[in-house]
Amino acid sequence: MASIRRTLSPANHGRSQYPNGSAFSPFSGINSPSSKLLSSSRLSSSPSASFAAVFVGLRRLFFGSLFSQKYGRRGAQSWRRAIYRCMLFCFIGFLLGVMPFRQVHDVRTHDFSFEIKPPVVRLQEEEESEKIDGPENNVGVGVEVSAVSLVEIRKKERIDYEPRKLLIVVTPTYSRVLQAYYLNRLGHVLKLVNPPLLWIVVEMNAQSAETAEILRNMGVVYRHLVCAMNLTNMKDRGVHQRNAALQHIELHKLDGIVYFADDDNVYALELFERIREISRFGTWPVAMLAQSKSKAILEGPVCNGSEVIGWHTNEKSKRLRRFHVDMSGFAFNSTILWDPKHWGRPFMDPIRQLDTVKEGFQETTFIEQLVEDESQMEGVPHSCGRIMNWHLHLEAHGCDYPRGWLLQNNLDAVLPLV
Numbered sequence: 001m002a003s004i005r006r007t008l009s010p011a012n013h014g015r016s017q018y019p020n021g022s023a024f025s026p027f028s029g030i031n032s033p034s035s036k037l038l039s040s041s042r043l044s045s046s047p048s049a050s051f052a053a054v055f056v057g058l059r060r061l062f063f064g065s066l067f068s069q070k071y072g073r074r075g076a077q078s079w080r081r082a083i084y085r086c087m088l089f090c091f092i093g094f095l096l097g098v099m100p101f102r103q104v105h106d107v108r109t110h111d112f113s114f115e116i117k118p119p120v121v122r123l124q125e126e127e128e129s130e131k132i133d134g135p136e137n138n139v140g141v142g143v144e145v146s147a148v149s150l151v152e153i154r155k156k157e158r159i160d161y162e163p164r165k166l167l168i169v170v171t172p173t174y175s176r177v178l179q180a181y182y183l184n185r186l187g188h189v190l191k192l193v194n195p196p197l198l199w200i201v202v203e204m205n206a207q208s209a210e211t212a213e214i215l216r217n218m219g220v221v222y223r224h225l226v227c228a229m230n231l232t233n234m235k236d237r238g239v240h241q242r243n244a245a246l247q248h249i250e251l252h253k254l255d256g257i258v259y260f261a262d263d264d265n266v267y268a269l270e271l272f273e274r275i276r277e278i279s280r281f282g283t284w285p286v287a288m289l290a291q292s293k294s295k296a297i298l299e300g301p302v303c304n305g306s307e308v309i310g311w312h313t314n315e316k317s318k319r320l321r322r323f324h325v326d327m328s329g330f331a332f333n334s335t336i337l338w339d340p341k342h343w344g345r346p347f348m349d350p351i352r353q354l355d356t357v358k359e360g361f362q363e364t365t366f367i368e369q370l371v372e373d374e375s376q377m378e379g380v381p382h383s384c385g386r387i388m389n390w391h392l393h394l395e396a397h398g399c400d401y402p403r404g405w406l407l408q409n410n411l412d413a414v415l416p417l418v
Contacts, residue, residue, distance in 0.1 A: 165276045166256030167197045168249060168334060172241035173263050175208060178395065182263035183211065187218040193272045195221075198256070200248065202227055202241040223248070236355040238262075238327075239362055243352045250337045250350065259331040264394065271388035274380045275331045280343065281371050282378040285312060286329040288391040298387075300329050303379030321364040328389055330363075332370050 169190060173179060183201075190199055199222040203211060207224055215222045227244040231237060242260060249258065257275050261267065275282065285300030302310035311324035336343050337351055351369045353362050371377060381388075 164194060164196060166254065167193065167272060167275060168200060168254055168256045168258045169197065169261045169272075170200045170202070170242060170245040170258065171261050171263050172202045172238045172245075173211065174204060174237065175210075176395070179263070180210065180214065183214050184218075186261065186263050186265075186267070187214065187220055189267055189269060190220050190272075191218065192269055196256075197221060197272075198223065198254070200225060200245045202244050204229070204231075204237060204241065235359060239353045239355045246337060246352060247350075249334050253338050254334055256334050257331050258334045258337075260327050262328055262391075264392070265328050266390040266392065268388040270381075270386075274388070278331055278333065278378055278380065280336070280376060280378070281330065281332045281367075282380045283308065283325055283330040284380045284389065285384055285387060286326040286389045286391055287387045288326065289393050291393060293393075299324055299326050301325070301374075301377070301379055301384050303382075303384035305383060306379045308374040308377045308379050321361060323364045323367045325363050325367060326389075326391060327363050328391065330367065336370055 171183075171186065173183060187199070190197060197220065199215075199220050201211065201215060201222060202225045204227050207226055212224060215224055225244055225248055227241045229240050231240065246258075248254075257278055259272075259275055271284075274284075283301050285298055288297050288299055289295075290297055297314040298312045299314070300312050301308045302312060313319060313321075313324040333343075336345070340348060351366070353366045355362075357365050
């Protein structure tokens, strides 16, 4: 087969040559028949070559008409001009977005108020007087209730959103006839107290299923603790149960107001709200039913405002005590237990109730570890003039009760239906 050679003109000697004899251009030779022939013969030899052929065809379809050999340089210049214009417009739009068109006030300098301020309301009341020897007298009374006065009233009724102190209520309990009644009564009172509140219930040796069920169904945040200690004297049971709760508070560094609330006492709801006002140590009078059940006695502080100036006591055997307070007649800040430096305590020993002292002296020996004298106490409420806690000593001794407070068999007495 005869070969045909094409001689190059002198004008193209200094350029890189391609099969179609044209100079270098990224889109040159697209419409050349020789390039079509060569590309088709080369790309048909393998699958990858067929893919390349498809790509070349798409490139010719989209860019062949835009960048032809004749108008390649002019088309490139038009594209550059369009890109520059687009960038200029974007920059102008950015400047317009940043520049404010009117004065903008800084919202941080103004207080936010979520109240809807009502407009000035004008109330008109018309009354018709009776005819008394003369014409009718219409009395019109104009009352203007300004928006300022309404806002002041709403501010007084506004809910206090300041964070409240945590109330840590410690209750030692044990299995007996009236245990379910006592726990349910105290639990429903605590349920009405504003949160946050933590109810720590302590039992001896093991958690009873009956107590756990009551706590689960009560709807109060609680912790069910166990005091694992073998005791020979059951009178010291409450002392060790409270010490287990104090150890738990100290270990977890719970920050709040600690209050020992026995399950057999009667409490006013106001008491738990007053306790939150305590800074270090607060105390109040407790009404008690004497052991003989024949008289009521008062035990607690005598106050001048919030200052403790004396003590109420009626029992001669307890007059030797330093502080005449019932176990449910005081509360204290929990940080005294685990942050003694904050309160200037000179010793670092853990604060616990003592089981080595005589019965009735646990309160005063424990309080002596918390405060030095009455100057560090607060009377609750003001002037200690209200009784918010009652200790009645009501127990049913020697009575049997079914396990889980459920009757397994029918009662012996059966009344026929009439």
